[in-house]
Amino acid sequence: MQWLRDALSKVGREPAENSVLVVSGATYAYGPREVLCGVDFRVGQGTTISLLGPNGAGKSTLMRAICGRLALRSGQILINGRPPKSRGARCQLGFVPQNIALYPHLTVEENLSFFGCMAGVPRRQLKDAVLKVIEQASLADRARQITGTLSGGYQRRLNIAAAVLHKPALLLLDEPTVGIDVDAREAIHALLRSFRDAGGAVVLTTHDLEQAEVLSDRVMILSQGRIVLEGAPAELLKGAFPNEKEVVVVLAEAPEARGLDALRAMNLRTTQAATTWFGFQPAQHLDVRRLTDNLSSAGVFVKEIRVRQPDLSSLFSKTVGEGLSV
Numbered sequence: 001m002q003w004l005r006d007a008l009s010k011v012g013r014e015p016a017e018n019s020v021l022v023v024s025g026a027t028y029a030y031g032p033r034e035v036l037c038g039v040d041f042r043v044g045q046g047t048t049i050s051l052l053g054p055n056g057a058g059k060s061t062l063m064r065a066i067c068g069r070l071a072l073r074s075g076q077i078l079i080n081g082r083p084p085k086s087r088g089a090r091c092q093l094g095f096v097p098q099n100i101a102l103y104p105h106l107t108v109e110e111n112l113s114f115f116g117c118m119a120g121v122p123r124r125q126l127k128d129a130v131l132k133v134i135e136q137a138s139l140a141d142r143a144r145q146i147t148g149t150l151s152g153g154y155q156r157r158l159n160i161a162a163a164v165l166h167k168p169a170l171l172l173l174d175e176p177t178v179g180i181d182v183d184a185r186e187a188i189h190a191l192l193r194s195f196r197d198a199g200g201a202v203v204l205t206t207h208d209l210e211q212a213e214v215l216s217d218r219v220m221i222l223s224q225g226r227i228v229l230e231g232a233p234a235e236l237l238k239g240a241f242p243n244e245k246e247v248v249v250v251l252a253e254a255p256e257a258r259g260l261d262a263l264r265a266m267n268l269r270t271t272q273a274a275t276t277w278f279g280f281q282p283a284q285h286l287d288v289r290r291l292t293d294n295l296s297s298a299g300v301f302v303k304e305i306r307v308r309q310p311d312l313s314s315l316f317s318k319t320v321g322e323g324l325s326v
Contacts, residue, residue, distance in 0.1 A: 018044045018045045019042040019043065019044050020043055020044060020045055020079065020080055020092075020169045020170050020201035021042065021043040021066065021077075021078070021079055021170055021201060021203065022042050022076075022077070022078045023039055023040060023041050023042070023062075023066070023075070023076075023077050024040055024075055024076045024077075024078075025038050025039075025040060025074060025075035025076065026038070026039040026040075026062065026065060026072050026074075026075035026076075026077065027039075027072060027073045027074045027075055028058075028061055028065065028070065028072055028073050029073055034225055035058045035061045035225050036058050036061055036062060036065070036072070036075075036225045037224070037225035037226050038075070038226065039058075039062060039075070039222075039225070039226070039227055040227070041220060041227060041230065043170070043201045043202075043203055044201065045169075045199045045200070045201060046196055046197065046198075046199050046200070046201070047196065047201055047202070047217045047218065048192065048196050048201075048202040048203075048204070048215055048216050048217050048218075049202065049203050049204075049216060049217065049218045049219065049220060050204055050205075050206055050211075050212035050215065050216040050218075050219045050220070051063075051203060051204065051205045051219075051220050051222060052205075052206070052207075052209065052212060052219055052220065052221045052222065052316060053221055053222035053223055053320075054223065054320060057222040057223050057224065057225070058222055058224075058225040059205045059222055060174070060205070062222070063172055063174060063203075063205060065077060065084070066079075066084060066172060066203070067084060067093065067095055067172065068083070068084030068085040068089070068090070079092050079093060079169070079170055080092050080169055080170075091119070091120055091166070091168075092168050092169040092170060093168050093169075093170050093171075093172070094119075094163035094164050094166070094168035094170070094171045094172070095163060095171075095172045095173075096159050096160050096163045096171070096172065096173040096174065096176055097159075097174050098174040098175040098178065100152075100155050100156070100159055101159060102147050102155060102158060102159060102162070103147065104146070104147050104148030105146065105147075105148060106146070106147055107143070107144050107145060107146055107147065108134065108139055108142050108143050108144070108145055108147060108150075108158055109130060109134070109143050109144060111147055111158060111162060112130045112133060112134065112158075112161060112162055112165055113126060113127075113130055115162040115163075115165060116129055116130060116162075116165045116166060119165060119166035119168075120166060121165065121166050129165055129166075130165065133161045133164060133165045134161065136161070136164075136191060136194055137157045137158065137160065137161040137187075137191055138157070138187055138190075139154070139157060139158060139161065142154055151184070152179055152180050152184070153180040153181055153183065153184020153185070153187070153188075154184070156176065156177065156180055156184060156188060157184065157187055157188060157191065160173070160176065160188060160191055160192070161191070164191075164195055164200070168200070169200065169201060170200070170201045170202075170203070171192075171195060171200055171201070171202045171203070172203050172204070173192075173202070173203070173204040173205070174204075174205050175205060175206055175207065176188060176192070176204055176206070177189075177206070177208060177211060178207075178208075185211070189211075189214065189215060192204075192215060193215070196217075209311070209312040209313040209316055210311075210312070210313075212233075212312055213233050213311060213312040216233060217232060218230060218231060218232055218233075219231070219232075219233055219236070219312065221315075221316060221319050221320065223319075223320050228319055228320070229315075229319045233312055233315075236315055237310060237311070237312070237314075237315055240310070240314075240315050240318060240319075241280065241310040241314070241315075243282060243283050243284065244280045244281060244282055244283060244310060245280070245281055245283050245286055245307050245308065245309065245310070246278060246279075246280055246307070246308050246309070246310045246314045247268070247278065247279055247280070247281050247286070247291070247305065247306070247307055248276065248277070248278045248304075248305070248306040248307075248308070249263070249268060249276070249277045249278070249291075249295070249302060249304075249305050250275060250276055250302070250303045250304040250305070250306075251275040251276070251277070251300060251301065251302060251303055252275070252301040252302070252303045253275065253301065254274040254275055255274075255299075255300050256299065258298050258299055259295070259298050259299050259300035261298070262294060262295055262298035262300060263277050263295070263300065266279065266291065266294070266295075267279045267280070267281070275303075278317070280310065280314070280318065286307065288305055288307065291305070292305065
């Protein structure tokens with residue numbers, strides 16, 4: 001647990017210089033239920049942050065607050081020094097919702113032209129801005145196609161292109177690659193990297209932890225309205241698993257009482273499936289044959305054992321499980 005306490009001591013300590021987004025002491029409640037409980041973080045220029053957390057952790061509420069769609073109970077949010085509801089902040093913000101937000105009967109070019117006008121791109125600059133973002137999003141061969149006839153991956157790309165057309169300082173994305181194929185996902189990743197490399201700040205929510213690990217300069221794990229972990233993925237993994245392997249045990253059938261005791265004695269815990277258990281073991285003491293023999297003697301029949309290097313999904317499981325009691 002010490003690794004988690006050490007990590008918690010660093011939460012919210014990002015330097016103030018070049019901060020595009022500053023969230024300070026953010027709280028919010030739906031009636032008696034507190035959803036945000038003093039959230040603090042900063043996002044600088046040229047930085048991508050993934051906001052992770054279980055359902056109900058407060059991610060959507062936080063994103064709505066950053067967009068200015070709800071007022072905090074207490075605390076402050078600033079986008080380049082301005083509150084989210086101000087015109088100055090809105091001009092600096094691009095938002096991509098989870099559900100496609102485009103006009104299906106317009107072409108790709110027409111959608112981009114419309115959203116560019118709405119975002120305040122000067123008319124004399126609009127055509128060039130549309131052509132440039134079409135190229136960046138690899139949409140040139142679809143520019144005059146009716147949007148409703150595009151695949152889901154192309155519509156996602158177009159949605160992001162519409163959000164960055166006016167060159168915002170901050171881009172917010174809610175599950176940007178849900179339900180799309182691998183090729184579309186890679187194209188979207190390239191577009192987001194291009195935006196970040198040009199100096200933009202990116203905050204995205206995702207349940208795709210592999211995506212978060214690939215894209216993010218930093219990740220934040222939110223649980224019960226609080227940030228329980230924040231930092232660069234590689235550094236967090238090194239701190240949480242200095243010399244451990246993740247062990248996943250798949251059973252032939254759900255264990256009985258004696259088997260449950262044996263699994264728990266090995267520091268294994270179950271997922272939603274009663275036949276899948278996982279845990280973390282010191283690499284130098286890990287003996288798969290002995291583990292299998294011990295479970296077999298307790299009446300547990302092992303179908304498969306996987307040993308792997310811990311990744312961001314491992315960190316998420318460990319943090320949420322331990323972070324709730326810290």
